[in-house]
Amino acid sequence: MPRRIEYPAPAFITDTDSLAALCDRLRTEPFVTVDTEFMRERTYYPELCVVQLGGERESAVIDTMAAGLDLAPLGALLRDEAVLKVFHAARQDIEIFLELFGSVPIPLFDTQVAAMVAGFGDQVGYDALVAALTGGQIDKAHRFSDWSARPLSPAQVTYAAADVTHLHTAYLRLRERLEREGRSDWVLEEMQVLTRPETYRADPDTMWERLRPRTANRRMLGVLRAAAAWREREAQRVNIPRQRLLRDENLLEVAATAPVNAEALARCRGITRGFAEGRSGVGLLTAIAAATAMPEDDLPEAPRGREGPRASPALVSLLKVLLAAKCEQHDVAPKLVASSDDIDRLATESEPDVPALKGWRRGVFGDDALALKTGRVALGVAGKRIKLIPSEP
Incomplete structure (x- = not known):
């Protein structure tokens, strides 16, 4: 097993020359560990405050808010395909870098996803993973x-650096475990999703679907679609969280009432007269008016459930038992193998187009799920474990 590395005190980077020299050194290494500290409570976009980088023998904390600091050398390091970038729970970090540099860091490795593949449970926390793999404790x-x-x-700088120094050893030990168990390719499949820019960019025109409206009224759905798209773009423009601009329940009421002027808008729950009469209110009313005038054929359809009969609750339960048993056998997190939607579709469709029937998931669970629902195998008990029993022809 790779031994735990003792690092010197982290460098604290506040100028461009020091950052460039650091990134030049790290670009000679096979991988670099990366973390960020940011604030998002008051903004739509994360406000990047600190970036931490870890190499084989050094770590650094970059003050991204330092006056005059140019982050271009960091962007070049993150784009360098010869250097693997290692994160834990990478999605928000990658979202920041995509917004800052216009591209996703590649190649990348997410230890949280890899830990799910390696049997550490669903979305294992960083503290728990570090403790399990290195014996280290996170302050x-x-x-x-x-x-x-x-x-x-100084205490904040030390704390921030620890996130990437512990991650260095955790990655090496996790990689060794994955290679020993023949699961490195499983992780590579999962990383393909994380490297797609569309994974991190919300489409304003589809945001209304997340609100799960309970109506088949296409005109109301059209207004909701327009209002939700306006909210997303307006939140981006003024850089505040979408819920702070206009809460979901207020947006649904706006769609139901379709106000035509500032006075009517101000009567909607959660909307002040100042908002209704200001620039934001004018923009929202314009979006509502456009949706109200839209031809019927251009209005969205109500979200539909899947076609065909409803899934048998008993069959769904049986498939979930199989999923738990197979994941226990292979020591992999069930959440990563099959979602509830996968299970429902497996119960109602002959061979649905779902992740559970693709790649490594099919070998772990998918093929046996198809065999179970077609009666080719049955479930039994051997000691304290579930086992598959071939059915007699």
Whole structure:
């Protein structure tokens, strides 16, 4: 097993020359560990405050808010395809870098996803993974720091650097485990989703679907679609969280009432007269008016359930038992193998187009699920475990 590395004190980077020199050194290494500290409570886009980088023998904390600091060398490192970028729970970090540099860091490795493949459970936390793989303990004292406040304290810098130094050893040990168990290719399949830019970019025109409207009224759905798209773009423009601009329940009421002027808009729950009469209110009313005038054929259809008969609850339960048993056998997180939607479709369709029937998931669970529902195998008990029993012809 790779031994745990003792690192010197982290470098604290506040100028472009030091950052460039650091990134030049790290670009000679096979992989670099990466983490960020950011604030998002008051903004639509994450406000990047700190970036942490870890190499084989050094770590650094970059003050991204330092005056005059050019982050271009960091962008070049993240784009360098010769250097693997290792994250834990990477999605928000990648979203930040995509917005900042216009591209997803590649290649990349997410230890949280890899840990699910390696049997550490669903969405294992960083603290637990580090403890399991390295025996190290993460200092939680500064977890809820205001990372936008300056100056950063020495204790904050030390805390931030620990995230990437522990991650270095955790990655090596996790990689060794995956290679030993022949699962490295499984993780590569999962990384394909994380490297797609569309994974991180919300489509304003489909945001209404997340609200799960309980109506078949296409005109109301058209207004809701227009209002939700307006909210997303307006939240981006003024850089505030969408729920702070207009909450979901208020958006649904706007769609139901379709106000035609500021006075009517101000009567909607959660909308102030100042909002209704201001620039945002004018923009929302314009979107509503356009949806109200839209031809019937251009209005959205009510979200539909899947065609065909409803899934048998008993069969769904049986497939879930099989999923749990197969994941226990292979020591992999069930959530990663098949979703509830996968199970429902397996119960109602002959061979649905679902992730559970593709790639490594099919070998772990999918083929046996098809065999179970067609009666080619049955479930039994051997000791304290579920086993598959071939059915007699």
